[in-house]
Structure formats: C-alpha cells, structure tokens
Amino acid sequence: xxxxxxxxxxxxxxxxxxxxxxxxxxxxxxxxxxxxxxxxxxxxxxxxxxxxxxxxxxxxxxxxxxxxxxxxxxxxxxxxxxxxxxxxxxxxxxxxxxxxxxxxxxxxxxxxxxxxxxxxxxxxxxxxxxxxxxxxxxxxxxxxxxxxxxxxxxxxxxxxxxxxxxxxxxxxxxxxxxxxxxxxxxxxxxxxxxxxxxxxxxxxxxxxxxxxxxxxxxxxxxxxxxxxxxxxxxxxxxxxxxxxxxxxxxxxxxxxxxxxxxxxxxxxxxxxxxxxxxxx
Amino acid sequence: xxxxxxxxxxxxxxxxxxxxxxxxxxxxxxxxxxxxxxxxxxxxxxxxxxxxxxxxxxxxxxxxxxxxxxxxxxxxxxxxxxxxxxxxxxxxxxxxxxxxxxxxxxxxxxxxxxxxxxxxxxxxxxxxxxxxxxxxxxxxxxxxxxxxxxxxxxxxxxxxxxxxxxxxxxxxxxxxxxxxxxxxxxxxxxxxxxxxxxxxxxxxxxxxxxxxxxxxxxxxxxxxxxxxxxxxxxxxxxxxxxxxxxxxxxxxxxxxxxxxxxxxxxxxxxxxxxxxxxxx
Numbered sequence: 001x002x003x004x005x006x007x008x009x010x011x012x013x014x015x016x017x018x019x020x021x022x023x024x025x026x027x028x029x030x031x032x033x034x035x036x037x038x039x040x041x042x043x044x045x046x047x048x049x050x051x052x053x054x055x056x057x058x059x060x061x062x063x064x065x066x067x068x069x070x071x072x073x074x075x076x077x078x079x080x081x082x083x084x085x086x087x088x089x090x091x092x093x094x095x096x097x098x099x100x101x102x103x104x105x106x107x108x109x110x111x112x113x114x115x116x117x118x119x120x121x122x123x124x125x126x127x128x129x130x131x132x133x134x135x136x137x138x139x140x141x142x143x144x145x146x147x148x149x150x151x152x153x154x155x156x157x158x159x160x161x162x163x164x165x166x167x168x169x170x171x172x173x174x175x176x177x178x179x180x181x182x183x184x185x186x187x188x189x190x191x192x193x194x195x196x197x198x199x200x201x202x203x204x205x206x207x208x209x210x211x212x213x214x215x216x217x218x219x220x221x222x223x224x225x226x227x228x229x230x231x232x233x234x235x236x237x238x239x240x241x242x243x244x245x246x247x248x249x250x251x252x253x254x255x256x257x258x259x260x261x262x263x264x265x266x267x268x269x270x271x272x273x274x275x276x277x278x279x280x
Numbered sequence: 281x282x283x284x285x286x287x288x289x290x291x292x293x294x295x296x297x298x299x300x301x302x303x304x305x306x307x308x309x310x311x312x313x314x315x316x317x318x319x320x321x322x323x324x325x326x327x328x329x330x331x332x333x334x335x336x337x338x339x340x341x342x343x344x345x346x347x348x349x350x351x352x353x354x355x356x357x358x359x360x361x362x363x364x365x366x367x368x369x370x371x372x373x374x375x376x377x378x379x380x381x382x383x384x385x386x387x388x389x390x391x392x393x394x395x396x397x398x399x400x401x402x403x404x405x406x407x408x409x410x411x412x413x414x415x416x417x418x419x420x421x422x423x424x425x426x427x428x429x430x431x432x433x434x435x436x437x438x439x440x441x442x443x444x445x446x447x448x449x450x451x452x453x454x455x456x457x458x459x460x461x462x463x464x465x466x467x468x469x470x471x472x473x474x475x476x477x478x479x480x481x482x483x484x485x486x487x488x489x490x491x492x493x494x495x496x497x498x499x500x501x502x503x504x505x506x507x508x509x510x511x512x513x514x515x516x517x518x519x520x521x522x523x524x525x526x527x528x529x530x531x532x533x534x535x536x537x538x539x540x541x542x543x544x545x546x547x548x549x550x551x552x553x554x555x556x557x558x559x560x
Contacts, residue, residue: 111405124404124405124407125404125408127404127407127408127412128404128407129404130411131407131408131411132407159472159473159474160474173411173412173460176468177411177453180447180453180468180470183470183472185469185470185479186468187466187467188460188465188467190460190463192438192465193465194439194440194465199441202482
C-alpha cells in the first residue's frame with residue numbers, strides 16, 4: 001500500500017485564508033501588516049524565495065517592502081540602512097535573506113534586529129525561546145511549517161519516536177525542540193551518526209533536513225512511519241527533496257512531497273508571524 | 281565485572297588547581313576575579329550550594345560577594361539592587377539562586393543580566409549560543425560539568441549514541457546540545473517517553489537528569505555503557521542520585537557516583553567561568 005501524501009498546498013491554502021481574514025480586520029483598524037525582505041545581491045535562491053513571498057503577500061493583502069542592496073554595499077552603510085528598517089514603525093516584520101556577502105556578518109544583525117520584528121527567528125531572544133519551548137516568540141518559519149503540517153493532518157506526537165536528520169539552526173535543532181515540546185522522544189542524527197538507517201528505522205516520525213538530494217531511502221524507514229521532507233535540492237534541473245520519494249512511498253504511512261510539501265507552507269507561516277508582529 | 285567509577289572529585293581537583301594558578305596570574309596584574317551570589321531567602325538547598333561555592337572560592341582565591349536578601353524584599357527594590365550588582369565593575373560574574381519568591385520573576389532577570397557576567401547561562405544570549413553550539417558564551421555549569429567529566433576520562437562521543445533523560449533548561453536540553461556539538465547522536469527522553477528503558481538501552485552514554493531518586497535501574501542500561509548521574513536527591517536522609525548505583529554498577533562500563541560525581545565538579549566550572557569573565 002502506498003503512503004498517504006500530505007499535501008502542503010492544502011495547509012498553505014488554509015493559512016492564506018486565515019491571514020487574508022486577519023489582514024481585512026487589521027486594515028479596518030487602519031493598520032496594514034507589512035513585511036520587509038532585506039537582501040544583498042541577487043542569488044537565484046533569494047530571487048525565487050522573494051517571488052514566493054510576493055505571491056503570498058498578493059493573495060493575502062500583507063504589504064511587502066523589498067529592501068534590496070547591491071553586493072558592493074559597505075558594511076557601515078548596510079548596517080545603517082538596516083537600522084532604518086529596524087526602526088521604521090511602518091514595518092512590522094523583517095526577514096534577512098542569506099547568504100550575505102562575506103563582509104557583512106549575519107551574527108551582527110542577529111543582535112541588532114528587534115526581537116518583536118524578527119519573524120524568522122534569528123535573534124538570540126527568539127532562539128532561546130525555541131530552545132526552552134516558550135511559545136510567545138517567533139519560531140524559524142520552516143521548522144514551524146513542519147509542525148503545522150503534522151498538526152493539520154492530526155499526527156499524534158506525544159510519546160512517539162521522532163528522528164530529525166540534520167542539526168542546522170534553521171531546521172534541525174529548532175524542529176527537534178518543537179517536537180520535544182509536543183512530548184515526542186526526539187533523536188537528532190547527522191553526518192557523523194554511525195549507521196544512520198538503523199537510527200531512522202526506529203522512528204514513528206522522520207524529519208529529513210540534510211540538504212542532499214534523494215538521500216533517505218526506503219530502507220531508512222519503518223513500515224508506516226510519517227516522513228516529512230524539508231529538503232529543496234536541484235537534480236538534473238528538477239526540484240527534489242532529501243527523500244527518495246518513489247522508494248519511500250512504498251514504505252512510509254504518510255509522506256510530504258517536494259515540491260508541494262513543507263516548502264509551500266513556509267511563506268504562509270512567515271506572513272502569520274507578520275500579522276502577529278503587527279499586533280504587538 | 282563492576283563498572284569503573286568516574287570520580288568527579290579528581291576532575292574537581294584538577295580544575296581547582298588550574299583556577300588557583302589563573303587567580304595568581306590575575307592578582308599579579310592587580311585583578312581579583314570576583315563572583316556575586318544573589319539569593320533571596322535561605323532555603324537549605326541555597327545554603328548548601330553557597331557553602332560549596334564558598335569552599336571552592338577559599339581554596340582557589342576567587343573573591344566571593346554574597347548578596348543575600350530577605351524573602352520580604354519588594355520586586356522594585358530587588359531589581360534595583362540587582363542592577364547595582366550588574367553594573368558594579370568589581371564584580372565579574374553573577375549567579376542568581378533559584379527558586380526566587382513568586383513576586384520576583386526569574387524571566388525578568390534573564391533579560392537584565394549582562395551576558396558577559398552571566399556565568400551560569402540564564403541570559404537569552406548565552407542560551408542561544410548553547411543551542412547553536414557556539415562556544416564563546418557561558419554554558420550552564422552542571423551541563424558543562426557533565427561534558428568535562430566525559431572529556432577528563434577520555435570518553436569518545438563522536439558517532440556514539442547518547443541518551444539524555446530529562447529536558448530541563450539547566451541540564452537536559454543544554455547537555456543534549458553539547459553532546460550534539462561533539463558529534464554524538466543524541467536522544468532526549470522524558471516522562472512522556474513510551475518504554476523509556478528500551479530507549480536508554482540503546483545508549484553508549486546515558487545522562488540521567490530526572491530528579492527522581494534511584495530511578496535508573498540496571499535493566500535501563502546496555503552492558504558496558506557510560507552512565508552519568510546528574511541527580512541530587514535526598515532519600516531517608518541520605519544523598520542519592522537518579523541512578524540506582526548498586527544495581528547499575530553491575531551493568532555499566534563506567535559510572536559517576538553521588539555524592540562525589542557531577543555535583544563535585546559544578547562549583548569549579550562556575551569559578552572557571554568567573555576567571556574567563558574577569559578577562560573579558
């Protein structure tokens with residue numbers, strides 16, 4: 001029996017509808033929730049991300065301010081521009097696109113960004129809240145997208161074995177803490193794990209966030225497990241996840257596709273955060 | 281064959297010797313590393329903790345300022361006293377004893393304490409560094425004591441299965457992140473974990489931080505595993521750990537005792553942090 005496909009797009013539609021409703025209410029009060037996307041340079045990844053956010057802004061009514069700078073902008077000048085955006089009362093949420101050129105330190109921006117505008121969770125204040133399981137901060141959007149899909153499809157986490165492959169600060173570590181908050185037993189594994197398939201085979205829920213195309217095979221998965229694929233890789237000009245979809249489809253109980261899975265939910269989460277930020 | 285006993289006291293002696301040497305060097309430069317212990321009320325736990333720190337200060341030469349307040353101190357007054365301590369240039373490190381009375385919020389102090397004086401890691405800045413595996417902040421002392429014992433006794437972590445029982449912000453979560461930083465495969469389990477003994481039996485290294493006397497039994501442990509007992513409980517007037525020592529001794533390869541294990545190292549780590557803080 002093939003796995004049930006967990007359609008991120010259905011989740012995204014629901015979120016967009018909720019946001020649109022909230023935006024209407026806020027606009028009636030004279031408030032337009034506004035997101036600033038800060039980028040330096042024009043890498044294809046940044047451009048495609050901005051395009052996705054732009055579309056979601058369009059359908060929901062959230063205002064978007066693109067703050068794009070050339071790669072040749074100096075550190076001082078960039079920081080001064082950033083502080084203007086940070087202090088601008090008409091801007092409710094800020095996301096800073098990575099990577100930044102080497103002369104601008106993301107680490108510096110982490111400490112400057114106002115936690116109440118930090119809608120993608122780079123500030124130490126928001127990160128420490130994710131770490132501690134406090135839910136009044138902003139969580140990293142992709143990690144929250146994973147949790148939102150699990151919740152949308154009614155997947156029980158309490159007492160279950162969840163295995164996260166990958167330990168990045170944008171997905172692996174935060175999603176592990178969020179699963180822990182939901183009372184799952186959580187294992188984090190990675191490139192140095194001995195016998196990774198043996199570890200992932202223990203899981204009721206697998207979160208793949210390794211950044212390697214088709215890395216997770218059918219024999220990594222316990223029969224009937226839920227598999228969430230966070231990967232976005234390009235292989236032979238095609239978008240593929242970290243999970244070998246065809247292979248795992250025969251083994252898993254439920255699986256998210258790529259595209260149309262986690263990635264399609266992320267922009268909605270970001271705008272949900274902007275709505276919340278605009279109420280702060 | 282009985283397990284090798286990992287003597288925390290040997291580790292503590294080494295650390296104290298290192299600190300004493302550093303203090304001498306700093307004093308020659310006219311600097312006396314100074315720790316402030318802030319406490320409200322006089323619970324027996326607080327008193328016994330302070331006594332331990334006092335002894336370690338005495339043998340190492342670190343200066344100690346006890347800032348003890350009565351339970352009846354008002355919120356405003358306490359915060360004002362706290363800010364004086366925080367701003368006092370003669371104080372290098374600050375530790376705030378828990379619990380505080382209910383009218384004083386630890387959460388408020390977290391955001392006030394200067395990260396560079398926060399030697400027991402309550403500030404979001406230091407917590408987010410532990411979360412991200414950045415090593416230039418201060419880590420929670422007990423969690424670092426665990427890691428220090430593992431290192432002292434040459435226990436390999438890379439690629440190994442480590443299981444942490446407990447998910448508190450002072451031990452469980454931070455020690456999990458520190459084990460991850462050392463390339464262990466890390467599982468966090470807790471009261472909601474289904475079949476906990478089955479999970480801990482997978483571990484090459486078990487960290488017990490549950491706060492329940494003699495909770496971990498021999499059948500929780502894989503033959504030859506390393507067992508680190510973080511528990512400090514009182515049972516029938518005796519100090520006991522979270523691990524049933526006699527039972528686990530027959531099964532584990534190495535084990536820390538209580539007393540004389542992790543607890544005996546913690547004060548040394550705290551003072552190491554004070555030394556580092558005094559150099560900042």
